Amino acid sequence: MAIVDGPQATTDRLAAHCSSTVGIPLVTASDPQSTSAAPAISVVIATRDRPELLRRAIAAVLAQEYDGSIDIAVVFDQTEPDQSLVQSSPGRSVAVMPNTHTPGLPGARNTGMEATSGALIAFCDDDDEWMPGKVAAQVRAFDRPDVTFCTTGIVIDFDGTRTDRPSQVSELTVADLVHDRLTEAHPSSFMFRRAIVDRIGLVDEVIPGGYSEDYDFLIRAARDGRIVCLPTPLVIIKWGRTSYFATRWRMIVDAQRYLMNKHPEFGMHRRAEARIRGQIAFALAALGERRAALREIGRTIARWPLEKRWPVALLVTMRVVSADRALALAHKTGRGI
Secondary structure, eight states: OOOOSOHHHHHHHHHHHOOOOOSOOOOOOSSHHHHTTSOOEEEEEEESSOHHHHHHHHHHHHTOOOSSOEEEEEEESSSOOOGGGOEEETTEEEEEEEOOSSSSHHHHHHHHHHTOOOSEEEEOOTTOEEOTTHHHHHHHHTTSTTEEEEEEEEEEEETTEEEEEOOSOSEEOHHHHHHOOOTTSOGGGOEEETHHHHHHOSOOSOSGGGTTHHHHHHHHHHHHSEEEEEEEEEEEEEESTTOSSTTOHHHHHHHHHHHHHHOTHHHHOHHHHHHHHHHHHHHHHHTTOHHHHHHHHHHHHHHOTTOTHHHHHHHHHTTSSOHHHHHHHHHHTTOOO
C-alpha cells in the first residue's frame, strides 16, 4: 500500500484497511494542536525475513516522544508484505508494501521514500531500535534552515555486548567521509529533508549487492548541504549474525571498487584510498585469493603505509587468523574492518 497523501489522509486510509494489530503500542501526540506545527516524519523500514526484530523496530518508532505525526512505510523486499502490521491512530500510522524497485535494500528504501510524503525522511533497519527521544532531538536540529541532514550517536549491540559510540564530530563533510566511514553515522540514525532527494537522487540501486549504499548516499548528501551529527547515542544497532552483509566478501570487493570509481575524492586523498584498498585486501584474503590480496596490500602500503587494515589483511592472507575471527574481535569492541 503506497502512502501518497498528507499525514491525516494517510491515517484515514490506513484505518479503513487495518485488519488487526500485533500488540505494538500506539503512541499518540501528547498535544494534538502541536501536531500540525511539527514537521511530519516518514520512516522507511526495509525488511526481509526478520519478523520478530521488525516488530521491535516498529514499536520503537511508534514510541517516539514526539508531538508531530510519524508514518512508517514497511517495505518487504522479496517477501510477501505482512498485512497484520498495518495500523493507525492520531499522529501515527504503519503501512506495508512490496519493493517495487530493484530487489535489495536500495530499491526497498527508494520504494518507501516514493510512497511517503513527510517533510523529513528517516531510515531504520529492521533489526535496529530507536531510543524514545531520537526523533525530537533530530527535528530540533532542522530549526537551522541550512541543515539538510542529521545523524546521531549509536549503541552497538554485538551478541548482547553493548558499546556506546557517540558521534566524535559535530558535522560531516565529503573530506571527512572519504577518510573515515564513521560507523556512528549509521543509516538507522539518518534523518534528512525530503527536498535533498530531488537534488542528489535516490539511493543507488546499481552498487553491487547494495553494499555501502548508505555510505554513497551520505557522501552525495555531504556534497549537497550541511550534515550535523548529534553526539548522543540514540539508536541501538545490532551487529553479528543478523547482518546480511557481514561475510559476503566478493560483493564487498566489487562494491568498494565501485565506490572508488564513482567518487573521485578517494583517489585525491592517499589515506582515503588506502583505507578502501585495505578493506578490499581483507575481503580478498577472506576469500582465500592470496595473490590478489597481496597485490591489494601492496597498493595499500604504496598509498599510505600506516593504514591499519593491511596488517590484519596480511594475517588473514597468511592464515595466522581467520577472517571471521578478526571480524568478531573488531565487532566486540564496537569496531569494523
